[in-house]
Amino acid sequence: MNVDEALIVVEQEFLSRELSPIERLVFRASWIGQTYTDIALDSAYGLDYIKEIGSKLWNDLSDALGQRVTKKNLHLVLKQYGQNSTAKSNSRMGQVSPREQIARQDSLSSFPQAEIEFPGRPVPLDSSLYINRPPIEELACYEIHKPGCVLRIKAPRKMGKSSLLNRIMAHATTEGYKTVVLDFQEADTAVFTSINKFLRWFCANVSRQLQLTPKLNDYWDEDLGSKMSCKIYFEGYLLKSINSALVLALNEVNRIFEYPEIAQDFLPMLRAWHEQAVQVETWRKLRLVVVHSTEVYLPLKLTQSPFNIGLPLKVPEFSLEQVQQLAMRYELTWAEGEAGMRRLVPLVEMVGGHPYLLSMAFYQLSGKEMTLEELLQKAQEPTGIYSAHLRSLSVMLQEEPELAAAFKRVISSEGSVFVGEVAIYKLESMGLIHLDGDRAKPSCQLYRVYFRNNLKNPNLIDFRLEELEQENVQLQRLSNLDELTQLANRRYFNQYLKTLWQQVEEIPPLSLILCDVDYFKFYNDAYGHLAGDECLQQIANAIRVCVTHPANVVARYGGEEFAVILPQTDAHTAVNVAEEIRAIVKALEIAHDNPDVDGLPDRFVTVSLGVASIKPGSKSSPEMLIAAADEALYQSKRQGRDRVTLHTENT
Structure with a gap:
């Protein structure tokens, strides 16, 4: 009997009720031999509270069975019950054993197998490919019921944070809570130029997602400062305008780590809001979910950090049993049973329980493009699937x-x-x-x-332009890709631009185009995020058509922003390329006719572009080029959008 089977017996046979998330946590941990101290450390709950929950659970089981049940004799009691009460158990459960019932529940809760998507994006809510990792889902859904709570979800990239977040927010919606999700990767770079601009962006976005009219100017007071103005705006307007709890999810908070001056103000503010919930009733409505990858180390004072309060959830790797579940949901029938589990062991030894790496493997295997043995042999090669x-x-x-x-x-x-x-x-x-x-x-x-x-010599990086051109030809296979658009991502953009600055004698001049989709927020609101994703994909393909030289790089710069790096390209040529991009995007005729928004200048999606050109050298920097292109882009927007502006000294 495994822990899932034991839980079914306890809930359906002994107690005739579902255990609470905390009871399940204590039961699962006790089953695998953890002490109360271990459970408290892993879950961030107090030791006395864990002991109290455990004591009550064992008392309830003792009363139900008529014999003493403790943490230590749990296995023995359930084993004896299974031996002595098989017939009675099968009768009460409709002649279905716990193992069979779990299989049946898994089958009933699974969804029709649609076409399997390439891994890399969050797993949709209705997908059978999401694997629960008890007890984190239960703990998260339990935690957001607490007034003023903070839930912290952290894990490296591609470990399933966004998929978990989507399920937490869906649960909050079913509970009648208001929900807002802010993804800091969608914010323009200009948003991070000051704490005042950042907090106004923050408040405006929360307002619109709550379908409230932004009233920033009514609450913003320069004499009080932006942080206090933000607090007053939430307390006096947003939280008072809703009649339920608000679950505010902040996704990709690590983006803020790139801007220490913003982080040093914003993150302590979140902690202060959490502490306000103890004293002020209005703040009890707010429940924060903070999601971040932890690649960036940002030191904060213990009394100011939001990363040492609330409930921390570290998204774990898959166990071997969960790996087998995932393989079966990819319809890999050879993974079934004990023999199938043994076949999966070499794969787990190769990639561990990493959800993305496993999904990549099963995606390839489900398409029968290679055998498991071939995949394992080629996994670590530079041209392999990873x-x-x-x-x-x-x-x-x-x-x-x-x-x-x-x-x-x-x-x-x-x-x-x-x-x-x-x-x-x-x-x-x-x-x-x-x-x-x-x-x-x-x-x-x-x-x-x-x-x-x-990684034979980590301090030596070859920056020759010839090799960079070859790398760009193989961008699809060998560089960092944005999963949605299949363009280079922001990280690769930054790295490539810095690399080009090393080639002062070889590549003058250097031009940059920044491109922003006009009124994209309104487009997303009108047509939905799926249509928004498709719109971005079409625009990415259009830009790719206009930029074909191997040394050029097209990147997704932000949420609806794109960037084009043009080595050995003067300003005149770069403007021509930008005009071609603007025209071809408009020719796509992506409908943007939103009756709820007055004043849209065009019935179709358009783009605004800023162009800058510079000669790399000791008196210039990549940041100067980006700032110049960004200023030109701002001028295009200010002058009516759907246009190209070249940066000049007088711009």
Whole structure:
């Protein structure tokens, strides 16, 4: 009998009720032999509270069974019950054993198998490919019922944070709560130029998602400051305008880490709001869900940080049983049963329980493009199915030579090794290591083998333009991609632009185009996020058609922003390219006729573009080029949008 079977027996046979999320947590942890101290540390609940829950649960079971049940004799009691009461159990459960009932429930709760999408995006709510990882889903849904709570979800990239968040917010909606999700990756770069601009953007977005008219100017007071104005706006307007709790999810908070001056003001403000809930009734309506990847280390004072309050949920890797569940949902029938589980062991040894890496493998195997044996043989090769993921990690390491050197020590050791507290924190946050006390070892064999072969000299990076052009030709396979548009992502854009600055003698001049989709927020509101995604994909393809030289890079710069890097291209030519992009996007005739919004200048989606050109050198920088293009883009918007503006000194 496993823990899921035991839970069914306890809930349906013994207690005739569902256990609460906290009771399930205590039961599951007790079943695998954890102490109350272990449970308290893992769940962030107090030890006395965990003991109280456990004591009540064992008392309830003792009363139901007529014999003493304790944490220590739990296995024995259930084993004896299974031996002595099989007939009675089968009769009360309709002649279905616990194992059979779990299988039946899994079948009933699964959804019709639609065409399987390429992994990388959050798993849809109605998808059978989402694997529950008890007890985090139960704990999260339980926690948001608490007034003024803070729920913190953290994990490295592609571990399933967004998929979990979507389910938490769906649960909140069914409970009648108002929900708002802000993804900081969707914010324009200009939003982060000051705390005042950032907080006004923050308040305006929350207002619109609550379908409330933004009234920033009625509450904003320069003498009080932007943080106090933001607080007054929430307390005096937003929270008082709704009749239910508000679950506010802040996704990709790590984007703020890139702007320390913003982070040092905004993050302590969140903590202060949480503390207000103890004293002020209005703030009890607010429940915060903070979601972040932890690749960036940002030191904050303990009394100011929102990362040491509330309930922390660290999204775990899949267990072998969960890996088997996922394989079966990809219709890989060879993974069924004990023999199938044994076949999966080498894959788990190669990639661990990483959801994205496993989904990539099962996606390829479900398409019968290769066998499991072939996949395992080629997994760590530079052209294998994991090339884009491995390369993105490689770029992160190359950006921090000291971190790369620390990781090289980890993969060079057959055992575990200590490489310093900060390096351990960052490497674990990236998902590259597992900890054995204060010592590190590679989290999976894939990383050990790949980086042993490709991280031979972490301090040496070859920046020759010829090699960069070859890399761009193979961008689909070898570089960082934005999953939605299949363009280069922001990280690759930054890295490539910095690299070009090394080639002062070879590539003058250098031009940059920044492109923004006009009124895209209104388009999303009118047609929905799926239509918005499709719109962005069409525009990405249109830009790709206009930019064909191997050394040029087209990137998704932000939510609805795109960027084009044009080495060896003067301003006149860059403007012509931008005009071609503007015209071809308009020719797509993507309908944008929103009757709820007055004053839209065109019936179709259009774009505004800013162009800047510069000669790299010691007196210039990538940041100067970006700022110039951004200023030109701002002028295009201010002058009516659907136009191209070239940056000049007088712009």
